[in-house]
């Protein structure tokens with residue numbers, strides 16, 4: 001039951017707007033409830049230590065740039081507390097691999 005932060009009216013779940021004062025109500029966050037199938041797929045890959053694959057998958061699906069995709073995957077990881085395995089070496093290698101591409105994109 002989200003309570004309106006403005007008038008303290010109790011509102012039914014999943015209403016975006018307070019029934020009393022019509023203010024926008026922040027939705028209660030459930031840690032995995034708002035995960036789309038695609039987010040779960042990405043998280044599954046990063047959990048398995050396949051972060052690069054996750055980034056590639058993200059790009060393939062969204063058409064995002066490399067940096068954008070990497071940021072999105074990392075923010076997903078952060079939000080859901082995923083520790084990517086072997087982040088040390090792998091991320092250095094990944095950076096070494098993608099930096100020239102990123103520079104080309106933004107230069």
Ligand SMILES: [Zn+2]
Nearest residue numbers: 004007018021
């Ligand atoms: Zn209200």
